[in-house]
Amino acid sequence: MQANNQKIVVLGTGGTIAGESESADEGLSYKAAQRGISDLLKSASGSHLPLPEVLAACQFEAEQVAQLDSKDMDFETWTQLAKRCDHWLNQDDVAALVITHGTDTLEETAYFLSQVLNPSKPIVLTCAMRPANFKDADGPQNLRDALVVAASTKGPGVWLVAAGEIHHSQFVQKVHPTRLNAFDSGETGAAGRVENDKVQWVKTFNMPSPNLKLHVSQLPLPAQWPWVEIVMNHVNASQKHVDALVNAGVQGLVLAGTGNGSVSSQMKESLLRAQTAHVQVRLSSRCNQGAVIPTSSHVFDASGALSPVKTRVALLLDIMSKQQNH
Ligand code: SIN
Numbered sequence: 001m002q003a004n005n006q007k008i009v010v011l012g013t014g015g016t017i018a019g020e021s022e023s024a025d026e027g028l029s030y031k032a033a034q035r036g037i038s039d040l041l042k043s044a045s046g047s048h049l050p051l052p053e054v055l056a057a058c059q060f061e062a063e064q065v066a067q068l069d070s071k072d073m074d075f076e077t078w079t080q081l082a083k084r085c086d087h088w089l090n091q092d093d094v095a096a097l098v099i100t101h102g103t104d105t106l107e108e109t110a111y112f113l114s115q116v117l118n119p120s121k122p123i124v125l126t127c128a129m130r131p132a133n134f135k136d137a138d139g140p141q142n143l144r145d146a147l148v149v150a151a152s153t154k155g156p157g158v159w160l161v162a163a164g165e166i167h168h169s170q171f172v173q174k175v176h177p178t179r180l181n182a183f184d185s186g187e188t189g190a191a192g193r194v195e196n197d198k199v200q201w202v203k204t205f206n207m208p209s210p211n212l213k214l215h216v217s218q219l220p221l222p223a224q225w226p227w228v229e230i231v232m233n234h235v236n237a238s239q240k241h242v243d244a245l246v247n248a249g250v251q252g253l254v255l256a257g258t259g260n261g262s263v264s265s266q267m268k269e270s271l272l273r274a275q276t277a278h279v280q281v282r283l284s285s286r287c288n289q290g291a292v293i294p295t296s297s298h299v300f301d302a303s304g305a306l307s308p309v310k311t312r313v314a315l316l317l318d319i320m321s322k323q324q325n326h
Helices: 037-044 076-089 108-116 139-152 238-247 263-278 309-326
Strands: 009-015 059-066 095-102 120-128 157-162 165-168 194-195 200-203 227-230 250-256 280-285
Touching: 009 037, 009 076, 009 139, 037 059, 037 139, 059 076, 076 095, 076 108, 095 139, 108 120, 120 194, 139 200, 157 200, 157 227, 200 263, 227 238, 227 309, 238 263, 238 280, 250 263, 250 309, 263 280, 280 309
Parallel strands: 009 059, 009 095, 095 120, 120 157, 227 250, 250 280
Antiparallel strands: 157 165, 165 194, 194 200
């Protein structure tokens, strides 16, 4: 799809890409979410480099939806972001959306958007590992690459562009706390690359089918979202925290199981008790590659290849969708 003569809307939510440190030499200690989205857009399409051909005829519109460190991302901001995406996607002159976001919870936001929007146009998230005033800031190039992908992507869907790689929201995870290419799509691999303002798609990449769980317009008020937590199996995993969560009213539990979704006998008993108390339990694996393959020894529904944090998003939406249909 070519998006020339069309508008790309760039939505800012904060993160390191908008962060500032005390000096241009300090890349690790900084405050996220300091610069506005219009400034970020200016530095990505700055005068030092001519705009790539694919962007030359595009118009850009910037909107600040939020300004936060993504460790503090919340249901209110998610709802607001999804509503603004829905608004812009419905405008005929808008070809694509780009969202700037902190790296820490980006994969959760990307997956959430993919489940509450049914975009016929691309949504491309981007981010940075270094603050905006760092001498070698990666944000401007990442944002520029994201704009290029938005203007020339092969199809709709929710994507992440960072460090020259294009990842699909279904598979991408942050896998490194500090290095520049902090994202990975495990066994599926990246969907493509951006080099010198040109997009190269991996020919063997298969687009996952869109899976709308609950349209943004059907989301309840943020305060009414269900309470869903993640519990992990590990050596000497106890049942005390599961029982405490159930007693406190948790509505959903995601088990980050060991290996192919295994769980200690003690924790299994407490999760079965939780299920009897009508708490929804979903199984995922704490391994960061591969999918849980269901076997006869599994007693909880498995999430396939979704990571524990994405399984939590899926469970939140499942519970809300069931509540809507009652
Ligand atoms: C954040 O996630 O907002 C801070 C960290 C980052 O963007 O790398």
